[in-house]
Amino acid sequence: MSTIYKFNNIQRIKSGNSQAFKEMFEEFYTPLCSFAYKYLKDSVSSADVVQDVFLSIWNSHTDFSNVGALRSYLFTCVRNSCLNAIRNAKVNEHTKDVFPDVQCHDTADEYEIETMVYAEVHKAIKHLSPQAREVVIHSMNGLTNIEIAEELKVSVNTIKTMKKRAYKSLREKLGGMRWVLVILFG
Secondary structure, eight states, X not given: OOHHHHHHHHHHHHTTOHHHHHHHHHHHHHHHHHHHHHHHOOHHHHHHHHHXXXXXXXXXXXXXXXXXXXXXXXXXXXXXXXXXXXXXHHHHHTOSSSSOOOOOOOOHHHHHHHHHHHHHHHHHHHTSOHHHHHXXXXXXXXXXXXXXXHHHXXXXXXXXXXXXXXXXXXXXXXXXXXXXXXXXXO
Protein backbone atom coordinates (compact mmCIF):
# COMPACT_ATOMS: atom_id res chain seq x y z
CA MET A 1 0.00 0.00 0.00
CA SER A 2 1.58 3.27 -1.03
CA THR A 3 1.77 6.44 1.07
CA ILE A 4 -0.44 8.25 -1.45
CA TYR A 5 -3.11 5.56 -1.05
CA LYS A 6 -2.88 5.86 2.72
CA PHE A 7 -3.06 9.65 2.50
CA ASN A 8 -6.12 9.34 0.29
CA ASN A 9 -7.60 6.96 2.85
CA ILE A 10 -7.08 9.55 5.58
CA GLN A 11 -8.87 12.13 3.48
CA ARG A 12 -11.73 9.69 2.88
CA ILE A 13 -11.94 8.83 6.60
CA LYS A 14 -12.17 12.54 7.47
CA SER A 15 -15.08 12.87 5.07
CA GLY A 16 -16.89 9.94 6.72
CA ASN A 17 -16.22 7.24 4.10
CA SER A 18 -17.12 3.93 5.80
CA GLN A 19 -15.03 1.80 3.40
CA ALA A 20 -11.88 3.83 4.15
CA PHE A 21 -12.64 3.54 7.87
CA LYS A 22 -13.04 -0.24 7.49
CA GLU A 23 -9.65 -0.46 5.74
CA MET A 24 -8.04 1.56 8.55
CA PHE A 25 -9.73 -0.70 11.12
CA GLU A 26 -8.45 -3.86 9.40
CA GLU A 27 -4.90 -2.49 9.20
CA PHE A 28 -4.60 -1.36 12.81
CA TYR A 29 -6.99 -3.58 14.80
CA THR A 30 -4.68 -6.55 15.45
CA PRO A 31 -1.56 -4.57 16.39
CA LEU A 32 -3.65 -2.31 18.63
CA CYS A 33 -5.21 -5.33 20.37
CA SER A 34 -1.75 -6.81 20.93
CA PHE A 35 -0.55 -3.48 22.27
CA ALA A 36 -3.54 -3.22 24.64
CA TYR A 37 -2.96 -6.79 25.79
CA LYS A 38 0.45 -5.75 27.14
CA TYR A 39 -1.34 -3.55 29.64
CA LEU A 40 -4.57 -5.42 30.35
CA LYS A 41 -3.49 -9.07 30.04
CA ASP A 42 -7.01 -9.89 28.86
CA SER A 43 -7.87 -10.30 25.18
CA VAL A 44 -11.57 -9.44 25.59
CA SER A 45 -10.84 -6.20 27.49
CA SER A 46 -8.12 -5.36 24.98
CA ALA A 47 -10.53 -5.78 22.06
CA ASP A 48 -13.13 -3.66 23.87
CA VAL A 49 -10.65 -0.83 24.40
CA VAL A 50 -9.56 -0.89 20.75
CA GLN A 51 -13.14 -0.95 19.50
CA ASP A 52 -14.01 2.01 21.73
CA VAL A 53 -11.08 3.97 20.29
CA PHE A 54 -12.22 3.25 16.73
CA LEU A 55 -15.78 4.19 17.63
CA SER A 56 -14.55 7.48 19.05
CA ILE A 57 -12.58 8.20 15.87
CA TRP A 58 -15.59 7.36 13.69
CA ASN A 59 -17.87 9.62 15.72
CA SER A 60 -15.46 12.56 15.82
CA HIS A 61 -13.91 12.36 12.30
CA THR A 62 -10.62 13.45 13.85
CA ASP A 63 -8.33 15.33 11.45
CA PHE A 64 -4.99 13.62 10.70
CA SER A 65 -2.32 15.23 8.60
CA ASN A 66 -0.53 12.00 7.68
CA VAL A 67 -0.30 8.27 8.31
CA GLY A 68 2.28 8.74 11.08
CA ALA A 69 -0.03 11.09 12.95
CA LEU A 70 -2.88 8.61 12.63
CA ARG A 71 -0.73 5.72 13.86
CA SER A 72 0.60 7.71 16.82
CA TYR A 73 -2.90 8.92 17.70
CA LEU A 74 -4.31 5.37 17.65
CA PHE A 75 -1.59 3.91 19.87
CA THR A 76 -1.74 6.87 22.27
CA CYS A 77 -5.54 6.55 22.59
CA VAL A 78 -5.30 2.80 23.21
CA ARG A 79 -2.55 3.25 25.79
CA ASN A 80 -4.49 5.95 27.63
CA SER A 81 -7.68 3.89 27.52
CA CYS A 82 -5.83 0.89 28.94
CA LEU A 83 -4.40 2.97 31.76
CA ASN A 84 -7.88 4.35 32.46
CA ALA A 85 -9.33 0.82 32.48
CA ILE A 86 -6.68 -0.31 34.95
CA ARG A 87 -7.32 2.73 37.13
CA ASN A 88 -11.08 2.14 37.02
CA ALA A 89 -10.64 -1.53 37.89
CA LYS A 90 -8.59 -0.50 40.91
CA VAL A 91 -11.33 1.83 42.10
CA ASN A 92 -14.04 -0.80 41.52
CA GLU A 93 -12.15 -3.41 43.53
CA HIS A 94 -11.44 -0.94 46.38
CA THR A 95 -7.96 -2.28 46.83
CA LYS A 96 -4.55 -1.24 45.65
CA ASP A 97 -3.24 -4.81 45.73
CA VAL A 98 -5.32 -6.02 42.76
CA PHE A 99 -3.32 -4.18 40.12
CA PRO A 100 0.15 -2.78 40.66
CA ASP A 101 0.59 0.83 39.61
CA VAL A 102 1.28 1.00 35.91
CA GLN A 103 3.90 3.52 35.10
CA CYS A 104 5.06 4.23 31.62
CA HIS A 105 8.38 5.96 31.17
CA ASP A 106 8.54 5.71 27.39
CA THR A 107 10.04 8.64 25.61
CA ALA A 108 8.47 9.88 22.40
CA ASP A 109 11.21 8.15 20.36
CA GLU A 110 10.68 4.81 22.12
CA TYR A 111 6.97 5.11 21.59
CA GLU A 112 7.36 5.85 17.88
CA ILE A 113 9.73 2.90 17.47
CA GLU A 114 7.27 0.64 19.28
CA THR A 115 4.46 1.87 17.03
CA MET A 116 6.48 1.18 13.89
CA VAL A 117 7.44 -2.29 15.13
CA TYR A 118 3.80 -3.20 15.79
CA ALA A 119 2.84 -1.97 12.33
CA GLU A 120 5.58 -4.06 10.68
CA VAL A 121 4.65 -7.17 12.65
CA HIS A 122 0.98 -6.67 11.77
CA LYS A 123 1.87 -6.25 8.11
CA ALA A 124 3.92 -9.48 8.19
CA ILE A 125 1.12 -11.36 9.95
CA LYS A 126 -1.38 -10.13 7.32
CA HIS A 127 0.62 -12.02 4.66
CA LEU A 128 0.17 -15.38 6.42
CA SER A 129 -2.58 -17.77 5.42
CA PRO A 130 -5.84 -17.14 7.29
CA GLN A 131 -5.44 -20.22 9.50
CA ALA A 132 -1.75 -19.51 10.24
CA ARG A 133 -2.66 -15.89 11.01
CA GLU A 134 -5.28 -17.09 13.48
CA VAL A 135 -2.78 -19.44 15.17
CA VAL A 136 -0.22 -16.64 15.51
CA ILE A 137 -2.76 -14.17 16.91
CA HIS A 138 -4.00 -16.73 19.45
CA SER A 139 -0.40 -17.40 20.41
CA MET A 140 0.28 -13.67 20.81
CA ASN A 141 -2.75 -13.48 23.09
CA GLY A 142 -1.18 -16.08 25.37
CA LEU A 143 -3.06 -19.23 24.40
CA THR A 144 -1.19 -22.55 24.61
CA ASN A 145 -0.95 -24.97 21.70
CA ILE A 146 -3.58 -27.15 23.34
CA GLU A 147 -5.98 -24.22 23.77
CA ILE A 148 -5.44 -23.11 20.17
CA ALA A 149 -6.02 -26.68 18.93
CA GLU A 150 -9.27 -26.87 20.87
CA GLU A 151 -10.38 -23.47 19.59
CA LEU A 152 -9.64 -24.31 15.95
CA LYS A 153 -10.70 -27.97 16.27
CA VAL A 154 -7.44 -29.38 14.92
CA SER A 155 -4.71 -31.54 16.46
CA VAL A 156 -1.96 -30.09 18.63
CA ASN A 157 0.63 -31.37 16.13
CA THR A 158 -1.12 -29.39 13.37
CA ILE A 159 -0.85 -26.27 15.52
CA LYS A 160 2.86 -26.92 16.17
CA THR A 161 3.50 -27.37 12.44
CA MET A 162 1.52 -24.26 11.52
CA LYS A 163 3.35 -22.22 14.15
CA LYS A 164 6.74 -23.43 12.95
CA ARG A 165 5.93 -22.49 9.34
CA ALA A 166 4.33 -19.17 10.34
CA TYR A 167 7.31 -18.17 12.50
CA LYS A 168 9.70 -19.07 9.69
CA SER A 169 7.69 -16.89 7.31
CA LEU A 170 7.58 -14.04 9.85
CA ARG A 171 11.36 -14.26 10.40
CA GLU A 172 11.88 -13.92 6.65
CA LYS A 173 9.46 -10.99 6.33
CA LEU A 174 10.75 -9.15 9.40
CA GLY A 175 14.42 -9.52 8.45
CA GLY A 176 16.45 -7.48 10.91
CA MET A 177 13.55 -7.22 13.33
CA ARG A 178 13.55 -10.96 14.17
CA TRP A 179 14.15 -10.09 17.80
CA VAL A 180 10.54 -8.95 17.92
CA LEU A 181 9.41 -12.55 17.50
CA VAL A 182 11.36 -13.53 20.60
CA ILE A 183 9.61 -10.81 22.60
CA LEU A 184 6.14 -11.57 21.23
CA PHE A 185 6.27 -15.36 21.29
CA GLY A 186 8.87 -16.11 23.93
